[in-house]
Amino acid sequence: MVQLRHLATLVTALLATAPVLAAETSTRVEGSSVRLEGMAAQVTVKTEDRADVAVDWRGSKRFVDAVQVSRDGATAVVRLRPSGGTMSSGGTVVANNVTTVVGGGGSATVTIGGQTQSSSNGDDSRAELTVRMPKGGDLALLDGNGPCDIGEVRGRFTLRLSAGTCRIASLGQASEITLSSGEVSIGNAAGTLWLAIAGSGKIEVRTAHRDVLHARIEGAGDIGVGGEAGNADLSLAGVGSISVARVVERPRVQMTGAGAISVGNWP
8 A cells, every 4th residue: 555655646746747748839810909808818919000900929738728818899808717718627546446547727636535635736827918009099908816017008908907917118199997806017107197006005106297297096005106207196095105206286186095105306
């Protein structure tokens, strides 16, 4: 029995370290804008001189099967099914009273004499999704969970990040960013800008030239904005700090939490 247990441990260890069953696919959608919903993957968005939207994704078969791409008017919609997709059939191997069940995505369970001795789950950590879209289109990432890397966005931009980190090169029009947990960094922002932390995290804008800035913290975190805003509405109802380099008109400041709100040219 001891030898069988050692065999079970060895089988599970080998399965756990083996590469997850990989798959990949791609599609093209007519349209100029993109909406991503519920992406639990590493997301990359590139803007190019093109007339359609290209979507490529890869990872475990479970992840690839869970991605759905559709069209809503001029918007390409990419969704990740909450169920996590359809698992592949896998297989069962019986040898010397040891039963090994291999499921889709690399999961494994080892049973000896009818009793489960060890198990391992599949791994979707390498899931990747890449979108290539027209430069002037609108972009929305809703309820994302995972790292994202976004290039230049010239249209309207909406980000609701549940967890993870997101890096954005530049924003050209009105943008709305809501962070539940994680960090968001923006190289340059123009137009009206809404920034909100509803959980915990950090939002940083390196340089900004915008008409109106709205920044609000209801949880715990920090918001830092470089550059200049014409008008600013700053609110801290949680714990943390809001820092703005310069505002032309006297900013509206509301503070009911613990922390600090500072504007460089308005002491």
